[in-house]
Amino acid sequence: MSTPLRNRRYVAFLGGFLLVALLLAGGASYLASGSPDGLDAVTQTGCSETEGSLQGQCIAQNAGDHATAESPFADYAVGGDDTLTGVAGVVGVIATLVVAGGLFWVLRRRSGP
Amino acid sequence: MTTDVVAMHMSDGIVNAPVSLAFGVVAIVGLAVCVARARRDLDDRTAPLAGLVAAFVFAVQMLNFPVLPGVSGHLLGGALTAILVGPYVGALCVAIVLVLQALLFADGGLSALGTNITNMALIGTFVGFAVAVAMRPLARRSRAGLLLTAFVAAWVNTVVASMGFVLEYALGGQGLALGTVFGLMAGFHALIGIGEGVITALTVGAVAAVRPDLVYLLRGERTTLTIKESAR
Numbered sequence: 001m002s003t004p005l006r007n008r009r010y011v012a013f014l015g016g017f018l019l020v021a022l023l024l025a026g027g028a029s030y031l032a033s034g035s036p037d038g039l040d041a042v043t044q045t046g047c048s049e050t051e052g053s054l055q056g057q058c059i060a061q062n063a064g065d066h067a068t069a070e071s072p073f074a075d076y077a078v079g080g081d082d083t084l085t086g087v088a089g090v091v092g093v094i095a096t097l098v099v100a101g102g103l104f105w106v107l108r109r110r111s112g113p
Numbered sequence: 114m115t116t117d118v119v120a121m122h123m124s125d126g127i128v129n130a131p132v133s134l135a136f137g138v139v140a141i142v143g144l145a146v147c148v149a150r151a152r153r154d155l156d157d158r159t160a161p162l163a164g165l166v167a168a169f170v171f172a173v174q175m176l177n178f179p180v181l182p183g184v185s186g187h188l189l190g191g192a193l194t195a196i197l198v199g200p201y202v203g204a205l206c207v208a209i210v211l212v213l214q215a216l217l218f219a220d221g222g223l224s225a226l227g228t229n230i231t232n233m234a235l236i237g238t239f240v241g242f243a244v245a246v247a248m249r250p251l252a253r254r255s256r257a258g259l260l261l262t263a264f265v266a267a268w269v270n271t272v273v274a275s276m277g278f279v280l281e282y283a284l285g286g287q288g289l290a291l292g293t294v295f296g297l298m299a300g301f302h303a304l305i306g307i308g309e310g311v312i313t314a315l316t317v318g319a320v321a322a323v324r325p326d327l328v329y330l331l332r333g334e335r336t337t338l339t340i341k342e343s344a345r
Contacts, residue, residue, distance in 0.1 A: 004158040013324055017165045025172035033177040033185035038301035039278060041184040042294060043127060059288035063124035066219040074219035076175060088218065089175050095217060096171040100209045101164025104202065107148065108155040 018097070025089030029076070122211065122221030122229045123278065130224070132285025137227030143235045144208055150201040154329070162327060163198045167206035169316070170194060174210065178308050186305030189233045189274055192241025192266040193313040197320060199329040200242040207234035232277030241270030245330050252330060259321055259331070260314040267313035271306035272299065 004010050036044055040060070047058035054061055068074065073091060078084035125133075155163065170190035177185035190210070194203030208230050214220040221229050245252070245266040252262035275298045282294050321328050 004161075010158070013327075014161055014165055017162075017169065021165065021169040021172040024169075025175055029172075029175040032175060032187075033179045035177070035179060035183050035185040037177060037185050037187055038180070038275065038298065038305050039123065041301060042289075042297045043124075045289060045293070045297060057288065059127060059282075059286060059294075060124075062126045062286075062288060064126040064222070066124065067223045068216055068219045071217060071219050073217050076218050076220070085175075089172065092171050092175075092213065092218065093168045095213055096210055097164050097168040099213060100167035100206055101161060103205070103209070104151070104155050104160040104163045107152050108157065108160040109152060 018093075021093050021097075022090055025093045026086040029085050029089045122214065122233075123225040125222030125224045127222075127225065128228060128281045128285035132281055133224045133227060135227075135284075136231045136281060137224075140208075140227040140230035140235065144205065144230065147201040147204045147208075151199075151205055154199040154202050159198060159202075159327075163202045163206060166194055166197050166203075167209050170206055171210045171213065173312060174214070180301065180304040180308065184301055186271075186301070186308050188309055188312050189237050189271055191233060191237030191239075191274065192245060192263065192270040192309075193316055195238050195242035196245050196263055196266065196313070196317050196330045197328060200239050203242070204234045204238040207238055228278070228281050232274045232281075236277045237270040237274035240273045241266045244269045249330060256318070256321070259328075260318050262330075263314040263317040264310035267310040268303075268306035271309045272302050275299065275302035 035041075043059040043063070044054065045058055047054040047056040047060060049055075066074070072079055073088045074080075075082075076085050076088045076092075078087050170188065170193065173188045174190065175187070177187045180186045190207050191203065194206045197203070198206065211221060211226065211229050211234060215223055215226055215229075245262055248258075248262040248265060251258040253259075279291075279295050279298050283291050286294075317328065321331070325331055
Protein backbone atom coordinates (compact mmCIF):
# COMPACT_ATOMS: atom_id res chain seq x y z
CA MET A 1 0.00 0.00 0.00
CA SER A 2 1.41 3.35 -0.98
CA THR A 3 1.37 6.15 1.57
CA PRO A 4 -1.19 8.93 0.88
CA LEU A 5 1.53 11.45 0.07
CA ARG A 6 2.89 9.20 -2.67
CA ASN A 7 -0.56 9.10 -4.23
CA ARG A 8 -0.36 11.56 -7.11
CA ARG A 9 -4.07 12.35 -7.25
CA TYR A 10 -4.14 13.17 -3.55
CA VAL A 11 -1.09 15.42 -3.78
CA ALA A 12 -2.69 17.19 -6.76
CA PHE A 13 -5.83 17.73 -4.70
CA LEU A 14 -3.83 19.20 -1.81
CA GLY A 15 -1.82 21.37 -4.23
CA GLY A 16 -5.03 22.72 -5.75
CA PHE A 17 -6.37 23.55 -2.29
CA LEU A 18 -3.16 25.45 -1.45
CA LEU A 19 -3.22 27.29 -4.75
CA VAL A 20 -6.77 28.50 -4.11
CA ALA A 21 -5.80 29.73 -0.62
CA LEU A 22 -2.75 31.57 -2.01
CA LEU A 23 -4.77 33.20 -4.79
CA LEU A 24 -7.45 34.34 -2.34
CA ALA A 25 -4.96 35.77 0.18
CA GLY A 26 -2.52 37.12 -2.39
CA GLY A 27 -4.96 38.52 -4.93
CA ALA A 28 -8.62 38.58 -3.92
CA SER A 29 -7.70 40.26 -0.62
CA TYR A 30 -7.38 43.55 -2.56
CA LEU A 31 -11.12 43.39 -3.25
CA ALA A 32 -12.00 43.08 0.45
CA SER A 33 -14.25 45.70 2.00
CA GLY A 34 -12.43 48.23 4.19
CA SER A 35 -15.50 48.86 6.33
CA PRO A 36 -15.39 47.69 9.95
CA ASP A 37 -16.70 44.15 10.41
CA GLY A 38 -19.82 43.37 12.43
CA LEU A 39 -18.06 43.35 15.80
CA ASP A 40 -16.02 46.48 15.10
CA ALA A 41 -19.12 48.27 13.85
CA VAL A 42 -20.80 47.49 17.18
CA THR A 43 -17.84 48.62 19.27
CA GLN A 44 -17.64 51.85 17.24
CA THR A 45 -21.35 52.61 17.57
CA GLY A 46 -21.70 56.08 19.08
CA CYS A 47 -18.35 57.29 17.80
CA SER A 48 -17.30 58.89 14.57
CA GLU A 49 -13.79 58.44 13.29
CA THR A 50 -11.80 61.49 12.26
CA GLU A 51 -8.19 61.12 11.21
CA GLY A 52 -7.78 57.85 13.09
CA SER A 53 -9.17 59.05 16.42
CA LEU A 54 -12.63 58.27 17.78
CA GLN A 55 -14.97 61.14 18.71
CA GLY A 56 -18.05 60.56 20.87
CA GLN A 57 -18.65 57.65 23.22
CA CYS A 58 -18.36 54.01 22.25
CA ILE A 59 -17.00 50.63 23.38
CA ALA A 60 -13.96 50.87 21.11
CA GLN A 61 -12.58 53.71 23.23
CA ASN A 62 -11.76 51.12 25.89
CA ALA A 63 -9.54 49.26 23.43
CA GLY A 64 -5.85 49.36 24.22
CA ASP A 65 -3.03 49.58 21.71
CA HIS A 66 -2.10 46.24 20.26
CA ALA A 67 0.95 44.58 21.80
CA THR A 68 2.28 43.59 18.38
CA ALA A 69 1.23 46.81 16.58
CA GLU A 70 4.86 47.26 15.55
CA SER A 71 4.98 43.86 13.87
CA PRO A 72 6.19 44.13 10.24
CA PHE A 73 2.92 42.60 9.06
CA ALA A 74 0.60 44.57 11.38
CA ASP A 75 -2.87 45.17 9.87
CA TYR A 76 -2.12 42.81 6.95
CA ALA A 77 0.31 45.27 5.42
CA VAL A 78 4.08 45.05 5.03
CA GLY A 79 5.88 47.72 7.04
CA GLY A 80 2.69 49.81 7.00
CA ASP A 81 2.38 49.62 3.21
CA ASP A 82 -1.24 48.70 2.36
CA THR A 83 -0.40 48.03 -1.26
CA LEU A 84 1.44 44.90 -0.10
CA THR A 85 -1.62 43.28 1.52
CA GLY A 86 -1.31 40.37 -0.89
CA VAL A 87 2.24 39.70 0.25
CA ALA A 88 1.13 39.74 3.90
CA GLY A 89 -1.67 37.36 2.92
CA VAL A 90 0.69 34.89 1.27
CA VAL A 91 2.98 35.04 4.32
CA GLY A 92 -0.04 34.35 6.53
CA VAL A 93 -1.22 31.38 4.47
CA ILE A 94 2.23 29.81 4.52
CA ALA A 95 2.71 30.52 8.24
CA THR A 96 -0.69 28.97 9.01
CA LEU A 97 0.07 25.93 6.87
CA VAL A 98 3.43 25.40 8.58
CA VAL A 99 2.11 25.83 12.14
CA ALA A 100 -1.17 23.94 11.70
CA GLY A 101 0.22 21.30 9.37
CA GLY A 102 3.20 20.79 11.68
CA LEU A 103 1.01 20.41 14.77
CA PHE A 104 -1.38 18.00 13.03
CA TRP A 105 1.50 15.96 11.61
CA VAL A 106 2.97 15.58 15.10
CA LEU A 107 -0.44 14.69 16.59
CA ARG A 108 -1.46 12.18 13.92
CA ARG A 109 -1.92 8.48 14.53
CA ARG A 110 1.05 6.70 13.03
CA SER A 111 0.12 4.03 10.53
CA GLY A 112 2.14 0.86 10.44
CA PRO A 113 5.36 0.13 12.33
CA MET B 114 -6.84 55.43 3.58
CA THR B 115 -3.71 54.61 5.52
CA THR B 116 -4.35 54.00 9.19
CA ASP B 117 -8.04 53.11 9.06
CA VAL B 118 -7.56 49.36 8.55
CA VAL B 119 -9.54 47.97 11.45
CA ALA B 120 -8.79 44.80 13.30
CA MET B 121 -11.27 42.00 12.70
CA HIS B 122 -11.45 40.56 16.19
CA MET B 123 -11.87 41.83 19.74
CA SER B 124 -9.06 44.11 20.83
CA ASP B 125 -7.50 44.26 24.28
CA GLY B 126 -9.56 46.19 26.81
CA ILE B 127 -13.00 45.67 25.27
CA VAL B 128 -13.87 43.43 28.22
CA ASN B 129 -12.11 43.81 31.57
CA ALA B 130 -9.13 41.81 32.80
CA PRO B 131 -10.94 39.28 35.06
CA VAL B 132 -13.34 38.31 32.27
CA SER B 133 -10.49 38.13 29.73
CA LEU B 134 -8.58 35.91 32.13
CA ALA B 135 -11.58 33.67 32.82
CA PHE B 136 -12.16 33.11 29.11
CA GLY B 137 -8.43 32.55 28.68
CA VAL B 138 -8.83 29.59 31.03
CA VAL B 139 -11.94 28.41 29.13
CA ALA B 140 -9.98 28.58 25.87
CA ILE B 141 -6.96 26.69 27.24
CA VAL B 142 -9.09 23.92 28.73
CA GLY B 143 -11.18 23.69 25.56
CA LEU B 144 -8.16 23.52 23.28
CA ALA B 145 -6.46 20.93 25.52
CA VAL B 146 -9.52 18.68 25.12
CA CYS B 147 -9.40 19.30 21.35
CA VAL B 148 -5.71 18.33 21.15
CA ALA B 149 -6.40 15.11 23.04
CA ARG B 150 -9.40 14.19 20.87
CA ALA B 151 -7.92 15.43 17.58
CA ARG B 152 -5.37 12.58 17.53
CA ARG B 153 -8.24 10.17 16.77
CA ASP B 154 -9.16 12.11 13.62
CA LEU B 155 -5.65 12.69 12.29
CA ASP B 156 -3.64 10.24 10.24
CA ASP B 157 -1.18 10.34 7.34
CA ARG B 158 -4.00 11.28 5.00
CA THR B 159 -6.02 13.79 7.01
CA ALA B 160 -3.18 15.69 8.74
CA PRO B 161 -1.95 17.50 5.58
CA LEU B 162 -5.55 18.25 4.60
CA ALA B 163 -6.24 19.74 8.04
CA GLY B 164 -3.19 22.01 7.75
CA LEU B 165 -4.46 23.24 4.40
CA VAL B 166 -7.96 23.81 5.76
CA ALA B 167 -6.45 26.10 8.43
CA ALA B 168 -4.44 27.99 5.77
CA PHE B 169 -7.61 28.30 3.68
CA VAL B 170 -9.53 29.76 6.63
CA PHE B 171 -6.75 32.30 7.15
CA ALA B 172 -6.97 33.31 3.49
CA VAL B 173 -10.76 33.63 3.42
CA GLN B 174 -10.84 35.59 6.71
CA MET B 175 -9.00 38.38 4.84
CA LEU B 176 -11.90 38.76 2.44
CA ASN B 177 -14.31 41.13 4.16
CA PHE B 178 -17.58 41.35 2.25
CA PRO B 179 -20.02 44.27 2.62
CA VAL B 180 -23.28 43.52 4.43
CA LEU B 181 -24.67 46.99 5.17
CA PRO B 182 -23.42 50.49 4.35
CA GLY B 183 -20.33 50.91 6.53
CA VAL B 184 -20.45 47.35 7.88
CA SER B 185 -18.63 44.32 6.52
CA GLY B 186 -18.32 40.70 7.56
CA HIS B 187 -15.86 37.91 7.09
CA LEU B 188 -15.72 34.15 7.48
CA LEU B 189 -15.28 32.73 10.97
CA GLY B 190 -14.80 29.20 9.66
CA GLY B 191 -16.04 27.01 12.51
CA ALA B 192 -18.70 25.04 10.64
CA LEU B 193 -16.49 24.92 7.53
CA THR B 194 -13.58 23.30 9.34
CA ALA B 195 -15.80 21.02 11.46
CA ILE B 196 -17.59 19.63 8.40
CA LEU B 197 -14.30 19.02 6.55
CA VAL B 198 -11.98 17.78 9.31
CA GLY B 199 -14.16 17.23 12.40
CA PRO B 200 -14.93 19.52 15.33
CA TYR B 201 -11.79 18.89 17.40
CA VAL B 202 -9.31 19.38 14.56
CA GLY B 203 -11.54 22.17 13.21
CA ALA B 204 -11.47 24.11 16.48
CA LEU B 205 -7.67 23.82 16.48
CA CYS B 206 -7.55 25.12 12.88
CA VAL B 207 -9.55 28.23 13.80
CA ALA B 208 -7.58 28.76 17.04
CA ILE B 209 -4.24 28.59 15.18
CA VAL B 210 -5.52 31.17 12.68
CA LEU B 211 -6.56 33.46 15.56
CA VAL B 212 -3.21 33.10 17.34
CA LEU B 213 -1.24 33.87 14.18
CA GLN B 214 -3.49 36.84 13.37
CA ALA B 215 -2.87 38.26 16.86
CA LEU B 216 0.88 37.63 16.87
CA LEU B 217 1.88 38.36 13.27
CA PHE B 218 -0.81 40.73 12.04
CA ALA B 219 -1.80 42.65 15.20
CA ASP B 220 -5.40 41.54 14.57
CA GLY B 221 -7.25 40.76 17.79
CA GLY B 222 -5.69 41.58 21.16
CA LEU B 223 -3.36 39.19 22.97
CA SER B 224 -5.34 39.42 26.21
CA ALA B 225 -8.49 38.98 24.09
CA LEU B 226 -7.22 35.72 22.60
CA GLY B 227 -9.18 33.74 25.19
CA THR B 228 -12.46 35.45 24.34
CA ASN B 229 -11.84 35.32 20.58
CA ILE B 230 -10.88 31.62 20.71
CA THR B 231 -13.89 30.82 22.89
CA ASN B 232 -16.28 32.58 20.50
CA MET B 233 -14.94 31.64 17.08
CA ALA B 234 -12.92 28.44 17.62
CA LEU B 235 -14.95 26.72 20.35
CA ILE B 236 -18.55 28.00 20.32
CA GLY B 237 -18.75 28.55 16.56
CA THR B 238 -17.13 25.24 15.64
CA PHE B 239 -18.97 22.94 18.04
CA VAL B 240 -22.39 24.52 17.62
CA GLY B 241 -21.91 24.56 13.85
CA PHE B 242 -20.91 20.90 13.93
CA ALA B 243 -23.90 19.97 16.11
CA VAL B 244 -26.22 21.53 13.53
CA ALA B 245 -24.41 19.69 10.72
CA VAL B 246 -24.72 16.36 12.56
CA ALA B 247 -28.43 16.95 13.15
CA MET B 248 -28.81 17.51 9.40
CA ARG B 249 -26.44 14.69 8.37
CA PRO B 250 -29.14 12.37 6.97
CA LEU B 251 -30.10 15.19 4.61
CA ALA B 252 -26.47 15.88 3.77
CA ARG B 253 -25.95 12.21 2.85
CA ARG B 254 -29.06 12.03 0.70
CA SER B 255 -28.14 14.49 -2.05
CA ARG B 256 -25.73 17.20 -3.11
CA ALA B 257 -28.37 19.87 -2.49
CA GLY B 258 -28.83 18.43 0.99
CA LEU B 259 -25.13 18.70 1.71
CA LEU B 260 -25.00 22.32 0.51
CA LEU B 261 -28.05 23.24 2.58
CA THR B 262 -26.55 21.54 5.65
CA ALA B 263 -23.30 23.47 5.23
CA PHE B 264 -25.18 26.74 4.78
CA VAL B 265 -27.41 26.33 7.82
CA ALA B 266 -24.59 25.08 10.07
CA ALA B 267 -22.43 28.05 9.06
CA TRP B 268 -25.23 30.57 9.58
CA VAL B 269 -25.95 29.25 13.07
CA ASN B 270 -22.19 29.14 13.82
CA THR B 271 -21.87 32.86 13.00
CA VAL B 272 -24.86 34.04 15.01
CA VAL B 273 -24.02 31.89 18.05
CA ALA B 274 -20.35 32.96 18.02
CA SER B 275 -21.49 36.59 18.06
CA MET B 276 -23.58 35.77 21.12
CA GLY B 277 -20.36 34.69 22.82
CA PHE B 278 -19.22 38.28 22.52
CA VAL B 279 -22.52 39.51 23.96
CA LEU B 280 -22.04 37.19 26.96
CA GLU B 281 -18.49 38.43 27.56
CA TYR B 282 -19.60 42.02 27.15
CA ALA B 283 -22.41 41.44 29.66
CA LEU B 284 -19.87 40.10 32.16
CA GLY B 285 -17.06 42.56 31.70
CA GLY B 286 -17.71 45.31 29.17
CA GLN B 287 -18.92 48.90 29.29
CA GLY B 288 -19.83 51.82 27.06
CA LEU B 289 -23.13 50.78 25.46
CA ALA B 290 -26.38 49.34 26.83
CA LEU B 291 -26.38 45.54 26.80
CA GLY B 292 -29.67 45.38 24.90
CA THR B 293 -28.24 47.58 22.16
CA VAL B 294 -25.10 45.43 21.91
CA PHE B 295 -27.24 42.29 21.69
CA GLY B 296 -29.50 43.75 19.01
CA LEU B 297 -26.67 45.07 16.86
CA MET B 298 -24.56 41.91 17.17
CA ALA B 299 -27.49 39.63 16.35
CA GLY B 300 -28.66 41.81 13.46
CA PHE B 301 -25.27 42.22 11.82
CA HIS B 302 -24.34 38.58 12.26
CA ALA B 303 -27.64 37.30 10.92
CA LEU B 304 -26.55 39.03 7.69
CA ILE B 305 -22.87 38.05 7.92
CA GLY B 306 -24.01 34.46 8.50
CA ILE B 307 -25.48 34.41 4.98
CA GLY B 308 -22.01 35.13 3.57
CA GLU B 309 -20.51 32.55 5.93
CA GLY B 310 -23.13 30.07 4.73
CA VAL B 311 -22.45 30.71 1.04
CA ILE B 312 -18.65 30.42 1.44
CA THR B 313 -19.01 27.27 3.54
CA ALA B 314 -21.44 25.63 1.11
CA LEU B 315 -19.19 26.49 -1.88
CA THR B 316 -16.08 25.12 -0.16
CA VAL B 317 -17.67 21.95 1.20
CA GLY B 318 -19.41 21.43 -2.14
CA ALA B 319 -16.11 21.75 -4.03
CA VAL B 320 -14.27 19.30 -1.78
CA ALA B 321 -17.20 16.85 -1.85
CA ALA B 322 -17.32 17.01 -5.65
CA VAL B 323 -13.66 15.97 -5.96
CA ARG B 324 -13.04 13.87 -2.83
CA PRO B 325 -16.25 13.06 -0.91
CA ASP B 326 -14.21 10.58 1.16
CA LEU B 327 -12.34 13.53 2.71
CA VAL B 328 -15.46 15.24 4.07
CA TYR B 329 -15.53 14.35 7.79
CA LEU B 330 -19.29 14.83 8.11
CA LEU B 331 -19.95 12.25 5.41
CA ARG B 332 -17.58 9.65 6.83
CA GLY B 333 -18.26 7.34 9.76
CA GLU B 334 -21.09 4.90 10.29
CA ARG B 335 -20.99 3.17 6.89
CA THR B 336 -17.28 2.37 7.09
CA THR B 337 -17.73 1.02 10.61
CA LEU B 338 -20.50 -1.26 9.36
CA THR B 339 -18.37 -2.71 6.58
CA ILE B 340 -15.52 -3.39 8.98
CA LYS B 341 -17.83 -5.22 11.39
CA GLU B 342 -19.37 -7.30 8.63
CA SER B 343 -16.07 -8.32 7.13
CA ALA B 344 -14.77 -9.27 10.58
CA ARG B 345 -17.45 -11.89 10.97
